[in-house]
Structures are given as C-alpha cells and as structure tokens.
Amino acid sequence: MGLAKRIIPCLDVDNGRVVKGVKFLDIRDAGDPVEIARRYDEQGADEITFLDITASHEGRDTMVHTVEKMASQVFIPLTVGGGIRKLEDIRTMLNAGADKVSINTAAVFNPEFVGEAAAKFGSQCIVVAIDAKKVSAAGEPGRWEIFTHGGRKPTGLDAVEWAKKMVGFGAGEILLTSMDRDGTKNGFDLDVTRAISDAVAVPVIASGGVGNLQHLAEGVTIGKADAVLAASIFHFGEYTVQQAKQFMAAQGIEMRLD
C-alpha cells in the first residue's frame, strides 16, 4: 500500500496533430491527440503529457482547443509543455483544462518566472523541464549541464544545482530529459536521474532513451524517479501501457493496476 509510480505517455503535437506518428492497430486516424490520449487512458496511463511543438500563433490556438477537447473526455491529469513563456500562457492552458504546465527555456532565461508562476497558480501545477547533457569525462564524477534549443545550446548551468534552484523558486515537479539518451532507446541516464532525485524534495519524472520495459523499471529502481515518461515505445504499439505497468509491478514496483 502506498503511492504508485506513474507512467506518462508523451505526445508531440504540432498544429493540433500528433507528429512522429502513433500507430494503434484499430484506429484509422492516428494523428488525433485526443483519440490517442483516450487510448492511453484506456490502457491505464497515469497521466498524459502534450508537448506543443507548434511554431505559429494560430497553431497555439489550435493547441488550446485540443487541450479543451482532451480535458472534456479523458479524466486523468494532463500536462502541457512547449512555448509556455508568460503567466498568460499558463492561465490559458489551465483554463482550457490542463492540470500542469511544463516550463523549459523560459525558466533558463528568466528563473524568476518560475517563482511568479508558482506564486500565482500554485506549485502543484508548475513542472520545470530540464534538458541535461553529460559534460564530465569518463572516470570523472558525473557532471551534467543544462542545454536549450533541443540540446544544441549549452548554458553553463549545472543540472543538479539548477534543479535545486528551480524547486527553491517553487517548481512542484521536475521533468528531466537526458539529451544524450533521447531517441537512442538505450535507457534513461540513470546517474543524472538519481542525482537530481536525491537532491530535490519534489517528484522527478525521468525522460529520454526508453527502448524497452526494463528501462522503465530501472528509471524507478535505480534512478529513483517518481514517474517515467516515454513516447515511441508506446506509440508504435511495441508495448501497451498496461504491459509496462504489469512488468514494473512484477519487479515489486508499486503501480496502479485497477
């Protein structure tokens, strides 16, 4: 008996459509984020994350409608990330039905924004996304830096210190993505996950690199993550969320199976 670890499927959404493709055997149009969220909900997803990668202003309005539609049909928590830069952006997404927003680049350029957001809307809805890349050489103690712009721009900020700083400003949760592992299917960077999870009092979501179910389990057992986020292993029907939860539960991890 206790709090369950969470599995969070993540969808990249561009102009109201899921990109990178999601393939379910029994749905024809696999580009509709709401339809896909419903499927994951049926499979037992504990939360859903929409990452808005839309560049245009019109696309942003589309995202708001997508969030509204999702929140009208799927009754599990929804986090929206991407392009959250102003308090107004947060208000819009929360009013549309999002439960949390994820702040990334805006936090790096203006850390006080996280403080303002937490004071205004409460820490419970402020997730700070951290994109970390290993900068220490082999054999040295692990050191990771924050990168922006999809992992291309170094900031010189130490990832563990940054996570502590963000929590100090009021972040209620940390979404940690390893830029070294993202897209590799080699598993999470367990060292940085563990380092940050040990360093902060708030929940940490591990992200980047999941290729199989063992990776998900290790994120929790070795990385000490409170939740694991994955995209492609679910999108292409390799595994259902339910299979992942049963696999993790069989390893003694507390999961929501009902």
Place this chain on the structure above:
Amino acid sequence: MSATTVAVIDYGMGNLHSAAKALETVAPGAKVIVTADADKILSADRVVFPGVGAIRDCMGEILRLGLDQVVREAAQSRPLLGICVGMQSLMTRSEENGGVDCLNMFAGQVKFFGDNLHDARGEKLKVPHMGWNQVQQIRPHPLWKNIADGSRFYFVHSYYIQLEDETLMTGRCEYGVPFTAALGRENVFAVQFHPEKSQKAGLTLLKNFMEWDGQA
C-alpha cells in the same frame, strides 16, 4: 424526475473545466453551472466546492466574494462535495502560509507533510504527495457505491487534514503519516483527492454524488 442542477463554485482558484466536464459526463441529464453567484449556487440542487493553490489566496477570495456564507448555507440544506483545497478550507485552520483561519465547519487542522517524510521502509518521500494512492474506506457511505475498497485516486497536495473527531473520516490514505482522504457528515462529503482526475473510480464517486439524496 426533473433534471438535477449542480453548481460548481468558481472563485478563480484553478481550472474548473475538468470538474464541470466530468459532472456532465457522469450525469448527462444534469445542468452543470460554474459560478460565483450566491443566488445561483443556492438555487442549485447540489454544490461542488473545489479549490487548488495556496490556502491564503483561496480563503481570501472566498471571503472577498462572500462565499463563506454561501458554503455554510449550502452545507445546511443540500448535498455538498468539497474537493482538495475546497475540503481543506472547511477545517478550522491551516498551517500553510504561516497559518490561515478557515471556515471552521469541521473541527480540525490542515498540516504540512514536512520536509523529512519517510515510508515504512525508511525511503524518503517526496512532497507534494503527487499521484495515485489507495484510499481505505473507513465506513460505508453512499458515495463509495460501486468503488472497491482500496481503489486508487489522484492526489496532489502538500498539506493534509487532521480531524478532531475522527469518526467523521470516511476514507483514509497513508503517505508517511495516515491522513483523512475523505470525510462525511450528513449531507456534506469532502475529498482530498481529485475525483475529476481519478479516471473510473473518480467518475464513479462523482456519479454517486449526483445521485445522492444527502442522507448518510
């Protein structure tokens, strides 16, 4: 039977979209209104009192909008469901924000989980308590109908309720410490978790609320 009306009290604290949509989903014939208007709230058949964020801001808005009297009156006369900070604000006092007086409709305190919380195995626990945890049904109640004892609900909070009269507890949860996940007295029921975000178990509870005659 004429359609039941449910008022979701809107005092600007957080998103009520999901709560309203969840109520519409479980009670398709019902009229769901989201409002801060005292007359509309008090003419509804049942009332939902939600809330997220910091207690000082919540209480500040409740008092500014005169909703304290509305909540008290609603609690006298019709089914009332408090959710999360809505539940906490029914208590005597919260220690959040340096200490804030609440509505004192239920004698008890709202306490911080603390920075040094551990589970039974000694593992350090994160605060906020965020995610799906099991709720033990302490006593039978119409709102638990068709919900298995020990079902998981979605929680997100750093403060928890300690009732003076623990016989009012209807559901218990544990996170480092045992705490009141649900309470009930006559026509009032309140939950620390978010039924509108708790998938099947949560929707069932909301459906039960929409069908509840207020008798416990």
